[in-house]
Amino acid sequence: MAPALYWIRRDLRLADNPALSAAAQDGRPVIPVYIHAPDEAGAWAPGEASNWWLHHSLEALASELAARGVPLVIRHGDSLAALESVIEATGAEAVHWNRLYEPALIRRDKGIKQQLRSRGLEVHSHNAALLHEPWTVQTGTGGDYKAFTPFWRACRRHPEPMAPLPIPGHLTAPAGIEGLNGALEPSDKGNAPLTALQLLPRIDWAGGLRERWQPGERGAARRLEDFLEAALAAYDEGRDLPAVAGTSRLSPHLHFGEIGPRQIWQAVQSTLARHGAEDGLLHGAEAFLAEIGWREFAHHVLYHHPDFPDAPLNPRFADFPWQADPGGRLLGAWQRGETGIPLVDAGMRELYATGWMHNRVRMVVGSFLVKNLRLPWQDGEAWFWDTLVDADLASNSLGWQWVAGSGADAAPYFRVFNPVRQGERFDASGDYVARWIPALARLPARHRHAPWQAPDGVLADAGLTLGVDYPHPMVDLKASRQAALAAFEQIKKPS
Ligand SMILES: Cc1cc2nc3c(=O)[nH]c(=O)nc-3n(C[C@H](O)[C@H](O)[C@H](O)COP(=O)(O)OP(=O)(O)OC[C@H]3O[C@@H](n4cnc5c(N)ncnc54)[C@H](O)[C@@H]3O)c2cc1C
The missing domain is CATH 1.25.40.80 (Serine Threonine Protein Phosphatase 5, Tetratricopeptide repeat)
Known part of the structure; x- marks a missing residue:
């Protein structure tokens, strides 16, 4: 039986995998191929945290496949060319993949389907x-x-x-497919050729990610x-x-x-x-x-709405008067978790350390960036894109446009989260803030969300000097809220 190619994308599992099950149907030999082609995602090539995850997830998948006697073939470069070269080398007659929904990838996949079908191949896409x-x-x-x-x-x-579909009971590989991986030069002695994709950071900042996560099925x-x-x-x-x-x-x-x-x-x-x-x-x-x-x-x-990641769904927001940020000083303080607003800083530090942030806190840090600092939501979206292990074009755009008030079913712009009230309500013990900002752990719980309001004696007892151990708030929450509302008035439709 001629083998079938299973083109692996973001479906890094064996169970409930319609493309894999279809490729392996009736005991047909399967060639699982991963092609690394980040440029094909257009402006939204995966960020650093995503790449870290991808490396470990591919490693896990390769080992599951190997345990079943099927090697994972890895290629990089143009997807169509890579598929064609594997087809030519193996005599595969069918190609299966699970669908992706990002606009650039839909366009790519449609083109590839047409090209392969025009060469007489059987090509099917599935929903996983x-x-x-x-x-x-x-x-x-x-x-x-x-x-x-x-x-x-x-x-x-x-x-x-x-x-859900079960893991296919019996997988077989065509003879000789191990040799296909020779096309990539390993960059070091690791688990070549995966290392050749250079997905792991050169300077190892990923200790917190390793501690928190186990990528893979x-x-x-x-x-x-x-x-x-x-x-x-x-x-x-x-x-x-x-x-x-x-x-x-x-x-x-x-x-x-x-x-x-x-x-x-x-x-x-x-x-x-x-x-x-x-x-x-x-x-x-x-x-x-x-x-x-x-x-x-x-x-x-x-x-x-294919331009949803880049442009406000509500076109009025295209004219929003954002604040100038020469040298990126405001954005940098937000990214580093040094705004002086504890819940915001705790969230940004959790993100940097672990690649993830709690949803409630994502809403709070987003509101702070877009409303209190009045910086474009796209700046926050880009930072999340690079640092989140779950960075996802659809969910990230939806989250940011929700926060900005410009998206589908968004929070109304005039509803500005107060990060102190949010902290007192959802982190009443102050444990979350204390975990990510150890300097504040010395304060009694009721002062952890607004240390600048704590009496001098309380700060002294905690050995905390604002401006030294933890920053003063970079903006006044009330005044910046008023400024945001005034800016919003400028783009409101004339009634
Ligand atoms: C500004 C902002 C940016 C965001 N960026 C992303 C992103 O890049 N990737 C991402 O997966 N989620 C994003 N979210 C949504 C949400 O914060 C995360 O999905 C959630 O925190 C993940 O944690 P969990 O798996 O424990 O969620 P759970 O509460 O356990 O929810 C289960 C699953 O439902 C989905 N989900 C939950 N909430 C949402 C939501 N609001 N929108 C879409 N899916 C949701 C996720 O897949 C999640 O794993 C964003 C939210 C905001 C406010």
Whole structure:
């Protein structure tokens, strides 16, 4: 039987993988190929944290495949040329892949499908990443959704997602495919040829990431299992508390396709069936699945508005009077977590150290950048893109346009988060802030979110000198809020 090529992209798993299952159907020999072609993503080539993750995830996948006697073939450069060279070398007659939804990649994939089909190959793409692909959810008039609630309601009216596919029982590789990896020169003695892709940072800043994460399908499965057992029942409240592990932290695993939403859906249903549908668990499950729904919504919006990552969905925001930031002083302080506003700084430091930040804190740091500092949301989006291990074009754009008030179903611009109130409400113990800003841990909890308001005696007892151990606030929260609202007045539609 002529072999089939399975083109691996962001679907780094063996279970519930329709492209792999289709390629391996009827015992056909499979050639799994990963092609590193970051430039093909256009302006949004993956950032440093994503590359770190990708390296380890590919390593994990390669070892799962090797355990089944199938080597992972790795190539870099132009995807079409790489596919053609592997096809030529192996005599493959079919190519399968799972779909991606970023505009530049949709264009690329369509072109490749046409080219390969015109050469007589059998080419199929599949859905591994979403419960509902963007074009399958439509309003009554056949349009796209602009708001989450009706979108999710429409999704829930669709038939239940298909049951996840098992790992193909038996995988075989065509003889001689090991030799295909010779085309890449290893850059050092590591697990060549993966190291030749140079995904790992030259200066090792990734210690915090290694401590926190286990990239790969097994790490994803373990995280889901732990979350369902330990946190699902309390998710509805727990998800807002950055000091506790109240959310799943599945986002990077989902982004890289180490787990798919159908598997999550089914695992939630099984948990409900196993524990009986008590109230807390039901609420937790509904709230959690709705977050999976936000991920679907983000893909829906990006698909229907391809310039969503770069331009405000609400065109009025194109004229927003942003603040000048000569030398990037304001942006730099925000990026380094040195704004003097504890919840903002704690979030930015968590991001830098671990590649992840709690959702509540993402909203707070975003609001602070866009409203209190009045810097363009695209600056925040770009920093997140480089530093998040879950950096995802659809979800990141949605998050930033939500924060800026310019996007689909966005927070109204005039609703400016007060980071001190947010801290007092969602981190009442101050534990989160103390964890990421050790200097503030010496303060009593009630002063941790606004140290500049603490009496001198309290600061002295804590041995804390503002401006030395921790910065003074870089802006006055009240005055900067007023300035943001005044700026917003300038772009409001004349009534
Ligand atoms: C400014 C900003 C930028 C963001 N950038 C990203 C990003 O680049 N990548 C990313 O995956 N998420 C992004 N989010 C959404 C959200 O913060 C993360 O998905 C979430 O914090 C991940 O943690 P978790 O896996 O523990 O989430 P959980 O609460 O356990 O949720 C489960 C899953 O649902 C999805 N999800 C949850 N909330 C959202 C949301 N608001 N939008 C889209 N999907 C969601 C994620 O895939 C997540 O893993 C951003 C949010 C904001 C406000």
